[in-house]
Amino acid sequence: MLTAHLPSGYLLYRAQPVQALPVLAAALVGAVLPDIDMIFFYLVDHRAIHHHRYWVHVPLFWAGVAALVLPLLYRRGWHWPGLVFFAAIGLHMVLDSIGGGIMWGAPFDTRLHALVTVPASQSHWVLSFILHWTFLAELMIWGAALTLFLRRSRA
Numbered sequence: 303m304l305t306a307h308l309p310s311g312y313l314l315y316r317a318q319p320v321q322a323l324p325v326l327a328a329a330l331v332g333a334v335l336p337d338i339d340m341i342f343f344y345l346v347d348h349r350a351i352h353h354h355r356y357w358v359h360v361p362l363f364w365a366g367v368a369a370l371v372l373p374l375l376y377r378r379g380w381h382w383p384g385l386v387f388f389a390a391i392g393l394h395m396v397l398d399s400i401g402g403g404i405m406w407g408a409p410f411d412t413r414l415h416a417l418v419t420v421p422a423s424q425s426h427w428v429l430s431f432i433l434h435w436t437f438l439a440e441l442m443i444w445g446a447a448l449t450l451f452l453r454r455s456r457a
């Protein structure tokens with residue numbers, strides 16, 4: 303997914319029952335956090351490895367972090383923002399599985415699993431993704447998030 307992680311976090315926030323700023327922040331940060339590996343991808347690895355192969359895009363890594371952190375947050379009464387944060391990270395992995403591929407079986411299986419293979423049909427990979435039919439999912443996420451956001455702003 304190229305552009306719709308942030309609005310997907312907003313949709314997740316609106317779909318859950320606790321409407322509060324810390325929960326919104328958790329949803330938005332969790333929805334985009336795995337893509338922080340793009341810094342390493344471009345500046346250190348110089349695009350040598352698909353960034354979905356870094357540990358921040360491995361579901362089992364986040365499951366382990368959640369298993370460690372959520373009990374601590376529960377003790378402090380911050381379990382709901384924590385749950386939403388990890389749900390947003392899970393949503394990121396699901397959305398990246400549409401066309402990009404996620405190592406759902408890592409570390410035991412290092413294949414990238416994608417619902418659809420986006421062929422390199424254009425001169426640049428970004429163009430190939432934007433002109434592929436799966437980009438409609440991104441546009442729908444943006445549309446739904448903007449609609450909900452604008453409705454709330456008017457209310």
Ligand SMILES: [Zn+2]
Nearest residue numbers: 336337394398
């Ligand atoms: Zn990602």
